[in-house]
Amino acid sequence: MRKFLLAGVAFATLAVGSASTQAQAQMSDNVIKIGMLSDRSGIYADINGEGSAVAARMAAEEFGNAVNGTKIEIIVGDHQNKADIAANLARQWIDTEKVDVIADVPNSAAALAVQGITRDKKRLFLMSGPGSTDLTGKDCSPYGFQWTWDNHAVASATARALVEQGRKSWFFITADYAFGHSLEAEAADTVKQLGGTIKGSVRHPLGASDFSSYLLQAQASGADVVAFANAGGDTINGVKQAAEFGIPQGGQTLAGLLLNINDIKALGLETSQGLMLANSFYWDMNDETRAWSKKFEERTGRMPSMNQAGVYSAVRHYLKAVQETGTDDADKVAAKMRSMPVTDMMMKEAKIADNGRVFDDMYLAQIKTPAESKYAWDYFKIIKKIPGTQAYIDPKASGCPLVK
Structure with missing residues (x-):
């Protein structure tokens, strides 16, 4: 009987260990890496820029900077409103830095360039800044999501x-x-x-x-x-x-x-x-928007633009989808993001269409x-x-x- 019980304990330990290993394997590189690609020094720096990075960090902090035990890491870059620089950074981040998702990207020309790269490399793209309707039109992507507004x-x-x-x-x-x-x-x-x-x-x-x-x-x-x-x-x-x-x-x-x-x-x-x-x-607009915005103001010295609020909403929704699916696999997370309505301090029960357009109210x-x-x-x-x-x-x- 003692031998039987010991064998059972050993089997259970192996099963738990195997499940833990399997869960870890669902997360690539054991980190959820988000690349905040923005205009950090030019004409869109005030409405996106560092404020967008702050908004993304606020979303990550709501999850304790980790999802299902996997650390969330946020890196930032400046595309300088140039499509070629945006494309090169996106490619480098995905190939070398192992970035799972790129977010923000004000400037439609830069966003269209990044959309092509993330589509080819199967990485998620959360846009809160570019306005071109082509991003959810003829140049749409199964991995691209356009938040906040469009032209x-x-x-x-x-x-x-x-x-x-x-x-x-x-x-x-x-x-x-x-x-x-x-x-x-x-x-x-x-x-x-x-x-x-x-x-x-x-x-x-x-x-x-x-x-x-x-x-x-x-x-x-x-x-x-x-x-x-x-x-x-x-x-x-x-x-x-x-x-x-x-x-x-x-x-x-x-x-x-x-x-x-x-x-x-x-x-x-x-x-x-x-x-x-x-x-x-x-x-x-209401108590919820005021409470979140006051926290943003404490960290930046100003109230958020709609673009910055949209970054928070997009990153939060992405992390929630990762949490629900237990993986950062782009196809699975994208499907989950589309199936879940977006609900946060910015929007309530907003649907995401097949073309990646988030139908928030204006x-x-x-x-x-x-x-x-x-x-x-x-x-x-x-x-x-x-x-x-x-x-x-x-x-x-x-x-x-x-x-x-």
Whole structure:
């Protein structure tokens, strides 16, 4: 009997050891490695940059920086808004650093380059910053997920609101790369569908400092709306210089087709008051958003942009899928991410479509006047909620070959 019991204990020990070894084997390299690839020094550094890395760390900390006993490691890199640098970093991270997932990547040209690499190498890609609808359209990937917003959602909502107010003729000042072209096209299509007209457009290089020639053309067009199809530092410089030219005082309305709370902080309420914008996140919406945003502010000195909130949401959802599946295998985790609705402080029960589009709600907002703002970062006046099913392109019409 004693020999039988000892043999049973030995067998049980071997079984437990075998199960433990098997569980470890489900995690490649015994680490869950997340690469935060962002603009850390250029025009998108405020709305993404280090703040995005902080948001990712906050998501990891909710899991104790480990999932099922496997350590979470976050590394960061700067793509400098150059597609070739983004591609080289992504390739190096996957081949040499054994990165399991790449996240953030503002700048659509950079994101499209990374999308191709992660598709080929079967690594997950969590986007919260690039706006091109091609990322969930003709260039979609079974491993790519587009969080937070896209050009269609922000541009069409803003354009619709202004045209419905009677501002029907438009002139565009557009960043001359994939993101800007797409943003202009989405807004222009909405304007024309609602009976408006396009008076013209002009394109500027990324990171332009002098907008005077573009603004003179916009002013001469006589358009009701001068729309900036750009983002970050480009929008800030353009809007500031437009105010100096007296364009708003002359009766033309300024529209930023992609504005974040950080941009309003940089512009100041005197310059930005009255601007319409569409965002998927605002820190002061409810107790849950305020609590998370205050933690973010303690670590960064500022409130989060929607892009940074989206990074937190995306990384958290990914880690939850890893926890549920017990593996970091890209195919299994991607399938689990699609099957689970996204629920966190940013969104509730948001579905993920076959093309990787996260159908979160958008919010149409107007920037408050200095008199309306009662405390720090009190900038947005929420006008209405736009359900995700209305805000985004129907997956069946997206052009993505993955959509069934």
